[in-house]
Structure formats: C-alpha cells, structure tokens
Amino acid sequence: MHPSLSFWSELSLALDYYPVLANEKELLSHTTAFFSKTDWAPFTLSQDKLLTLEGDYDWQKKRLGYLLPTISSLCVIHQTLQPEYQSSDMHAKAIQHNITASARFRHAEHGVNEGNWLPILMFGVGHIMFNFAVAQSAPDYSFEYLDIFHVLRGAARLGDEVGTFLEKSELSGMLERRRPEIAQPSEPDNSLQAMNELSQAEYPEDTLEETRTHCHHALESLKWWTRFVRGVPRNWKQFILWPASVTDGFITALVEKQPVALLIYIYWCVVMHRAPRRWYTDGWHQRVAFAAMSELGPE
Structure with missing residues (x-):
C-alpha cells in the first residue's frame, strides 16, 4: 500500500x-x-x-x-x-x-x-x-429531530462532486477493502411491507392534494432506497441518498408535522438504525424516531 x-x-x-x-x-x-x-x-x-x-x-x-x-x-x-x-x-x-x-x-x-x-x-x-x-x-428542549436530515440533504451536491474524483482514485478501492463485512439483519425485514401498508394511510381531511403528492413521492423513493441498500445503509453516500431525493414540498410537510410525512420519516429512521454502529450515531436513530412519534399524538 x-x-x-x-x-x-x-x-x-x-x-x-x-x-x-x-x-x-x-x-x-x-x-x-x-x-x-x-x-x-x-x-x-x-x-x-x-x-x-x-x-x-x-x-x-x-x-x-x-x-x-x-x-x-x-x-x-x-x-x-x-x-x-x-x-x-x-x-x-x-x-x-x-x-x-x-x-x-x-x-x-x-x-x-x-x-x-x-x-x-x-x-x-x-x-x-x-x-x-x-x-x-443536545438536551430535550433544544433537540431538533430534523437537524441531521437537513445536514445530510445539504451535503448531497458537494458529495456528488467529490464522488466523481473519489471513484477514479485508488482511495475508493482501499475504502472498500477496509470496510468490514456488514451482516444482514438477523430478523426478517418487514420494512417494505410496512411501507406498502403506509401507502394506504389516511390523510387528515384538510390535507392538500399537492401535499399528498409530495408524500407519495417521498414514500416511493424510500421504498427504492430501502431495496437499493438491501435494508442496511453502509456508507455516507447511502446515508445521503434518501434525504437528497425528497421534494421541498415534502420538507414543508415534515416541518408542518403532517402525520403521513412524519410516519415516512420514522420508517427512514428504522432502516438507518441498521447501519454500522459508530460512536457519533449511537442512539441517534431512536431519539429522532421517538421525537417524531411524539408529534403524532396519542392516535
């Protein structure tokens, strides 16, 4: 080397x-x-x-x-x-x-x-x-469950530009060789089935058709991403892919705490939870998912 x-x-x-x-x-x-x-x-x-x-x-x-x-x-x-x-x-x-x-x-x-x-x-x-x-x-009162989502989404363009050079370099192969084998989840992966069921979720009556369209796009993109990573995101590119793929309209729905948008986001956290454990992500997935679920209310 x-x-x-x-x-x-x-x-x-x-x-x-x-x-x-x-x-x-x-x-x-x-x-x-x-x-x-x-x-x-x-x-x-x-x-x-x-x-x-x-x-x-x-x-x-x-x-x-x-x-x-x-x-x-x-x-x-x-x-x-x-x-x-x-x-x-x-x-x-x-x-x-x-x-x-x-x-x-x-x-x-x-x-x-x-x-x-x-x-x-x-x-x-x-x-x-x-x-x-x-x-x-971050203490609970200042914890923002969308912060990392925005950070990953914001890194997409720069990541694409850097990736063009990384993939042509010797470093790319070295990183692949040094990356440990990541086992598939031992339990059956029911994520896609749950996402398919989410397609039938009922929206609040006052939900705009435009919002429904943005949520549908985000959900279909999440299904594709889950299949692409085979249920286990393994690297930074895969972490960034789904946040970068959703529309600004979906982001608005998340910020406005639209229930279906929050559920889609929670399912992303579930899949992200299977990523290799690192000191900087320890417990993040659960905390984000619980914070998002708390916005859904008792129903």
Whole structure:
C-alpha cells in the first residue's frame, strides 16, 4: 500500500472508531505533515496537477486551516460524550472548533477540482460526524429531530462532486477493502411491507392534494432506497441518498408535522438504525424516531 494511502486509512479509522483513544496533537501533526508533502500520487489523477501542488504553501495553509479544527472538533466532542469528560467548557470548545472550520472552509473553497477533492471530502465527512455527535448531547428542549436530515440533504451536491474524483482514485478501492463485512439483519425485514401498508394511510381531511403528492413521492423513493441498500445503509453516500431525493414540498410537510410525512420519516429512521454502529450515531436513530412519534399524538 502506498504510504499516503496507509496514513489516510489510519486517520479515517481513528476518527471513525476511537478518536478518544487517538492523541489529538498526534493526529494534527500527521495531518499537517501529510498535506505539506508533495507525494500526492494516490490522490491526483494527472501528473500536471501533482506538479502544480508541489511547493504551493498557500494551498497547504488554506486546506490545513479548516482540516485541523475539523479534526479537533471531533476529538473534543467525543470526549464530551464520555461521563468522565463531560463539561460545558469542553462542549463550547468543540462547537468553536467546528465554527472555525466551517468559516475557513467557506473562505477557502469555491468548487471541487482534482487538487482539492480530498481535503473537501475530509471536511465534509467530519462535519456530518460532528453534527451527529452534537445531537447526542443536545438536551430535550433544544433537540431538533430534523437537524441531521437537513445536514445530510445539504451535503448531497458537494458529495456528488467529490464522488466523481473519489471513484477514479485508488482511495475508493482501499475504502472498500477496509470496510468490514456488514451482516444482514438477523430478523426478517418487514420494512417494505410496512411501507406498502403506509401507502394506504389516511390523510387528515384538510390535507392538500399537492401535499399528498409530495408524500407519495417521498414514500416511493424510500421504498427504492430501502431495496437499493438491501435494508442496511453502509456508507455516507447511502446515508445521503434518501434525504437528497425528497421534494421541498415534502420538507414543508415534515416541518408542518403532517402525520403521513412524519410516519415516512420514522420508517427512514428504522432502516438507518441498521447501519454500522459508530460512536457519533449511537442512539441517534431512536431519539429522532421517538421525537417524531411524539408529534403524532396519542392516535
């Protein structure tokens, strides 16, 4: 394996599985060294682009400017989720790291290209992970069950652009090889049957036909997505697919707490619950589903 690929593999595993066991300063140091070196062969698709990056210290400074606080935000927010580390100061520190990373990212990047797709990928995934983790620590009075849905939906366009380069790189194959085998659910998957029954759900009498159409589209899209992931979403692309596929009209129905829209959303949470367990999503699915169900009322 190319040394750069090996570093990327170890960094992604450290943040994805056990950031509290990883030394934050060490991760930051390795990331700085990685993006300061010129051996970018595994991540650039042409020699011309490789030559333009060599010695470009402004390029390095801009990307490290948002990547380092992204890594710090994940390390610190992970600590706040541990009983022995809980403190409002630590939580505020994690939030500040995330704000800094986001502001610097918006200033540094104005499009995806062969030279910046990797740091953009790192930032994008880190930002989603952070939002999942923050949702765990939010008190009930401030918990918004649509927040992560909006984050995933908002990441779709950037994800598509980055994916074009990722799929052509050596990194894509490495990620597939390193991804552990994910077992299918041991119990029978009744999700599609339940979704088919939901197609017959009764709407409140005053529901507009337009709203019914948007909900029907979202439900059919959810059925397709469930079949596509074979009942178990396995990666970020699959997490993003359904939120990105629904219409703005369906989003409006969710915000307005339309009962059928909420039920469709809850079924998405049920399937998402089968995704591989990660520290930043622990308990998220249940909390979101329960919060959405509470909006349905006793009936």
